[in-house]
Amino acid sequence: xxxxxxxxxxxxxxxxxxxxxxTYANFGGKVHGGTLLSLMDKLAxxxxxxxxxxxxxxxxxxxxxxxxxxxxxxxxxxxxxxxYVGNKSLVVGIKVVAENIQAGIQRHTNTCYxxxxxxxxxxxxxEVPRLILESxxxxxRFCSALQRKRLRQHxxxxxxxxxxxxxxxxxxxxxxxxxxxDIALEKPSSN
Numbered sequence: 001x002x003x004x005x006x007x008x009x010x011x012x013x014x015x016x017x018x019x020x021x022x023t024y025a026n027f028g029g030k031v032h033g034g035t036l037l038s039l040m041d042k043l044a045x046x047x048x049x050x051x052x053x054x055x056x057x058x059x060x061x062x063x064x065x066x067x068x069x070x071x072x073x074x075x076x077x078x079x080x081x082x083x084y085v086g087n088k089s090l091v092v093g094i095k096v097v098a099e100n101i102q103a104g105i106q107r108h109t110n111t112c113y114x115x116x117x118x119x120x121x122x123x124x125x126x127e128v129p130r131l132i133l134e135s136x137x138x139x140x141r142f143c144s145a146l147q148r149k150r151l152r153q154h155x156x157x158x159x160x161x162x163x164x165x166x167x168x169x170x171x172x173x174x175x176x177x178x179x180x181x182d183i184a185l186e187k188p189s190s191n
Contacts, residue, residue, distance in 0.1 A: 004053075004129050004131035005129055005130060005187060006129050006131065006132050007051050007082075007129050007130075007131065007132060008131075008132040008133075008134050009081050009083075009118070009131060009132070009133065009134060009135075009138045009141075010052070010081075010134065012046075012047045012048070012050040012051040012081065012082050013047070013076055013079075013080070013081040013082075014046045014047050014050070014079075014080050014081075015043075015078065015079050015080070016042065016043050016044060016046075016077070016078045016080075017075060017077045017078075018039060018075070019074075019075055019076075020035075020070055020071065020072050020073060020074050020075070020076055020077055020098075021072065023164045024072065025072050029072070030069040030070060030071060030072075031069070031070040031072060031074075031105065033066055036051060036066075036070065036076070036096065036109075036110065037061075039076070039078055039156050040061075040078060040080075040094050040096070040110075040112060040114065041058055041114065043078045043080040043092070043094055044056075044058060044080060044092040044094060044114035044116060045058070046080070047080045047081060047082050047090075047118075048082065048092050048114075048116040048118070049118075050128065051082045051085070051090060051127040051128065051131075051167045052090065052118035052126065052129070053129070054119055054121075054128075055118070055119045055121075055127045056090065056117065056118050056119065056121060057116065057117055057119060058114055058116055058117045058173040059089070059114070059115045059116060059117050060093065060114075061112055061113070061114050061115070061138075062112065062113040062114075062115065062152065063111070063112050063113055064110070064112045064147075065110065065111075065112075066109060066110055066137075067107075067108065067109050067110060068098075068107055068109050069109075070096075070098045070109055071098070071100070073100075074098045074099060074100055074101075074119055075098070075099045075101055076096060076097070076098050076099075076109075077096070077097045077099070078094055078095070078096050078097075079094065079095045079097070080092050080093065080094045080095075081093055081141075082124045082131060083113070083138075083141040083144070084131065084141070084142050084145030084146065084149075085098045085128050085129070085130060085131045085140060086128075087127055087128070087139060088117055088118055088125040088126060088127055089115060089116065089117050089118075089128070090115075090116045090117075090118070090128055091113050091114070091115055091116070091145040091148075092113070092114045092116060092148075093111070093112075093113050093141060093145075094110075094111065094112055094113070094114065095108065095110075095111050096108070096109050096110040096111070097109065113145065113148065125146070168185065170187075173187060
C-alpha cells in the first residue's frame with residue numbers, strides 16, 4: 001500500500017506520561033537526565049515513524065537544556081510533534097512537563113528537537129510525506145526548524161574552517177590566558 005503524500009501535524013502528535021520512580025534517580029536524588037533523554041528519544045521515534053510510515057532513526061538532538069530538575073514521585077508528560085520534514089528527514093519537537101500531583105504544580109522542564117531520518121525496510125533512507133501546516137503555530141515551528149538547520153550548518157562550517165586554520169601561537173596563548181586551563185606545551189615562538 002503506498003504511503004500518503006502528506007499528513008497534518010496532528011496526525012503524528014503524541015504524548016508519553018510516566019511516573020518518575022526511585023530507580024530513575026541519579027546520585028543527587030533527582031531523576032537522571034539520561035532517563036529523560038531515553039523517554040524523549042522514544043517519543044521522537046513514535047512521532048517520526050508514524051508520520052513517515054517507516055522506521056526512523058535519531059541523527060542528532062538540538063538544544064537539550066534541562067531548565068529545572070525532575071523529582072522522583074513527579075509525573076512527567078512528554079509532548080511531541082513533527083515540526084519539519086525534508087525529503088528524508090524530520091524534526092520532532094518535544095516539550096517536557098513535570099507535575100507534582102500532591103501540590104498540583106506543573107513545571108516546564110525541557111524543550112528539545114530530535115533530527116530523525118526515515119529508513120525503508122531494506123535499510124535505505126526513505127522519502128517522507130509532506131507536512132500539512134494547519135495553524136500559525138505549525139508554521140512558526142516549521143520556520144524555526146529551518147532556522148535551527150541553517151544555524152547548525154553555519155556553526156559546522158565555521159568550526160571546520162577554524163579547525164583547519166588553527167595554529168598554536170601567541171594569539172592562542174593570549175586567548176587562553178584567563179581560562180581555567182594550564183598548557184603543558186612549550187610556548188610558541190614568535191615569528
